[in-house]
Amino acid sequence: MPTSMYDLTVPLFRHMLGNLQGWLDKAKAEAERKGYPVDNLVTARLAPDQYDLRKQVQAACDTAKFTVARVTGTPPPVHADTEQTFPELAARVASALAFVESVPESAFEGAEERVVPLPFRPGKGAVGRSYVRDLQLPNFFFHLNHVYAILRHNGVPLGKSDVITRVDLVDV
Amino acid sequence: MPTSMYDLTVPLFRHMLGNLQGWLDKAKAEAERKGYPVDNLVTARLAPDQYDLRKQVQAACDTAKFTVARVTGTPPPVHADTEQTFPELAARVASALAFVESVPESAFEGAEERVVPLPFRPGKGAVGRSYVRDLQLPNFFFHLNHVYAILRHNGVPLGKSDVITRVDLVDV
Numbered sequence: 001m002p003t004s005m006y007d008l009t010v011p012l013f014r015h016m017l018g019n020l021q022g023w024l025d026k027a028k029a030e031a032e033r034k035g036y037p038v039d040n041l042v043t044a045r046l047a048p049d050q051y052d053l054r055k056q057v058q059a060a061c062d063t064a065k066f067t068v069a070r071v072t073g074t075p076p077p078v079h080a081d082t083e084q085t086f087p088e089l090a091a092r093v094a095s096a097l098a099f100v101e102s103v104p105e106s107a108f109e110g111a112e113e114r115v116v117p118l119p120f121r122p123g124k125g126a127v128g129r130s131y132v133r134d135l136q137l138p139n140f141f142f143h144l145n146h147v148y149a150i151l152r153h154n155g156v157p158l159g160k161s162d163v164i165t166r167v168d169l170v171d172v
Numbered sequence: 173m174p175t176s177m178y179d180l181t182v183p184l185f186r187h188m189l190g191n192l193q194g195w196l197d198k199a200k201a202e203a204e205r206k207g208y209p210v211d212n213l214v215t216a217r218l219a220p221d222q223y224d225l226r227k228q229v230q231a232a233c234d235t236a237k238f239t240v241a242r243v244t245g246t247p248p249p250v251h252a253d254t255e256q257t258f259p260e261l262a263a264r265v266a267s268a269l270a271f272v273e274s275v276p277e278s279a280f281e282g283a284e285e286r287v288v289p290l291p292f293r294p295g296k297g298a299v300g301r302s303y304v305r306d307l308q309l310p311n312f313f314f315h316l317n318h319v320y321a322i323l324r325h326n327g328v329p330l331g332k333s334d335v336i337t338r339v340d341l342v343d344v
Contacts, residue, residue: 002174125344141313149321172297
């Protein structure tokens with residue numbers, strides 16, 4: 001049985017946005033342990049001309065949200081990008097996750113072949129499968145992993161067990 | 173038409189390992205422009221208890237290699253992890269890419285349902301689809317994006333156009 005667009009997107013975003021919630025929680029716990037305001041991390045970045053933590057979280061959430069919205073033709077929730085604090089960032093992740101989980105599997109019928117217009121290339125689009133594999137998954141993981149890297153660079157104790165948290169194991 | 177395990181892995185790894193080759197090339201050019209030995213970057217890392225650039229490259233290459241090897245039952249090439257220089261790292265990427273591209277699409281038949289044993293969980297394994305989506309893709313992008321982050325943190329001029337380089341565009 002090949003993999004459906006639903007199988008390729010919703011369980012992956014659920015897994016990874018769930019991880020992201022855990023990373024923000026660990027950052028908060030570490031800030032409390034060390035005695036600094038966790039919101040000091042909101043504007044942390046790895047290079048002066050890269051997104052800060054806040055924009056990396058927003059971009060990861062938006063990529064998940066728009067992927068599901070555009071391959072299914074479902075209107076996504078609007079987010080104003082006004083988050084300034086950790087609780088607000090956590091709420092943003094929760095909102096993206098709730099939207100992704102709200103779209104029923106039946107809405108993905110035909111998503112592989114649906115042409116998704118690309119706002120940055122007027123008049124052009126990508127077919128569902130290529131859109132997800134070649135554009136959205138790389139983009140999603142890029143911003144997600146930059147959140148991780150910014151937190152690790154600032155001493156938040158994360159490890160590989162925070163990156164892979166949901167694999168269905170079977171006996172061999 | 174749903175997505176086959178071939179479609180989900182080989183084109184994605186080809187795209188991303190090709191990008192990785194481009195990042196190493198840009199790092200070399202930037203080091204020459206600034207007048208420092210590019211191999212100074214080989215041991216760069218974002219945190220003292222994270223992999224350095226060398227091990228991030230090795231891990232990204234190994235994840236691509238072992239994903240294709242294990243879902244198809246193809247013996248992978250052996251790499252001794254002895255790379256110490258940029259040319260050696262570039263050769264490692266080229267070797268992983270050549271292996272991934274050498275496995276024919278026909279070898280992926282039944283890969284979705286193939287049980288892959290997990291070395292770190294004796295007696296346990298994951299079914300192909302979950303193995304790729306839940307374990308290997310997150311792991312691959314994790315190490316790949318850490319290469320990018322380490323280079324950007326050290327001033328190598330990379331941007332989103334180095335992250336998404338192959339999307340098949342259609343007219344809308």
